[in-house]
Amino acid sequence: MDFASLLGIISGLALIISAIFLGGNADVFLNVxxxxxxxxxxxxxxxxxxxxxxxxxAFKAAWIVFTRDNTNPQEMIDTMLELSRVSHRHGLLKLGDVESDSHVLKRACNLLSEAASExxxxxxxxNEIDSLIARHHSVQDVFRKMAAYAPAFGMLGTLIxxxxxxxxxxxxxxxxxxMAVALLTTFYGSLLATMMFLPIAGKLHARTLTEVTNLEIIREGCISILTNDHxxxxxEQLASYLPEAQRKPIKIGRKQQQPPAAKPAAKAAANPVKERA
Structure with a gap:
């Protein structure tokens, strides 16, 4: 599970519940x-x-976001560097044998192996990037609407x-x-909006930005591989997608310049690329 999300949920609920219990009788905050x-x-x-x-x-996407870690852009850069090494050693045709958990990366490798144009x-x-943004926007919009409706229905309950x-x-x-019971519905609406719906929409938006960055790295990396860049x-082209403080320097060896912290292809968790035997 995403550590920041877990910490935010636990700390937020703990503070609110503690304030309720320290203020007196907690039973008054329950109104079916x-x-x-x-x-x-x-x-x-x-x-x-x-x-x-x-x-x-929307709820399925929220569950995935909060339970699965996203691919770090640095790991995606390492993956593209590994693909560049494979193409220089064995040619573009070998990229068609690459296996990956990312369907976009697999599709890009197939295009490279088929000698598709730039x-x-x-x-x-x-098109993959645009469709991903559109899909994620619709999911985020659901939670933004719920964040708007919850306080409104809380006020409606207060009026009732x-x-x-x-x-x-x-x-x-x-x-x-x-009067206390009437105000509880406003409390429920504000709590759901600020503690649940808006944070989920914000987390989904942050995940979208990371995934878009990964897809852009795949796109630019594939074009560089196609043009036979070293x-x-x-x-150097892909590192611009990362803040300077997060960029890993390239180590230059005697035989060949090695990509930063290159991991074995068999480790799918850290590097989603695997070559078929």
């Missing part, structure tokens, strides 16, 4: 009708706005509670508890 209004209303409004499959895809490779991978409270003004003893030149 208020939860029904906020949670049920938010889900209903979201389903009215987007298709049901889009909502399911324009074909550039257009194909750019206030109406019920005002109908019983003849009994002053019920005004205080009724892998030192490949590295």
């Amino acid at each position: 009708p208020g939860l029904m209004i906020v949670a049920g209303g938010t889900i209903a409004a979201t389903l009215l706005t987007v298709q049901f499959k889009d909502v399911l895809n 324009q074909v490779i550039r257009n194909t991978l750019q 509670g206030l109406i019920q409270m005002l109908s019983q003004l003849s009994n002053p003893e019920t005004i205080g508890p009724a 892998y030192m030149h490949v590295y």
Whole structure:
């Protein structure tokens, strides 16, 4: 699981729950009708706005983001340097035998092995980038809409509670508890929006930026390999996608300049490229 996400969820919930218990009776913060209004209303409004499959895809994507680590751009640069080494040793045709967990990288290797033109490779991978951005935007939009609907339904629940409270003004003893119950729905809506929906949308957006960077590295790396650039030149072009502090320097040996921290191809977790025997 992503450590930052786990830390954020635990620390945020711990602080809120601690504040509730330190403030007095925690039972007053539980109101089933208020939860029904906020949670049920938010889900209903979201389903009215987007298709049901889009909502399911959004929650599936959120689960993947919070449970799986994304490929680091530095690892993708190392992968492209390894592919450059393979192409120089065995030719572009050998890249067709490369196996990868990334379907985009596998597709790019197939295009290289088939001697596709630079324009074909550039257009194909750019289409992959554009479609990824579009898919991820629709997923993020679901959580942004839910973040907007939750506080609105919280206010709606508060209005319902206030109406019920005002109908019983003849009994002053019920005004205080009724007011507390009315305000709980606003609390539920704000909590769901700020602690759940908006952070998930932000995490998905950050993951999208990383994945787009990886695809751009694949695109530019494949074009450099196609033009038979030396892998030192490949590295110089791809390193610009990383902040300077995160770039690994190329080690220059006696025989050949080696890519930074090149890992064996058999380690699919660190380097998704594997050559078939």
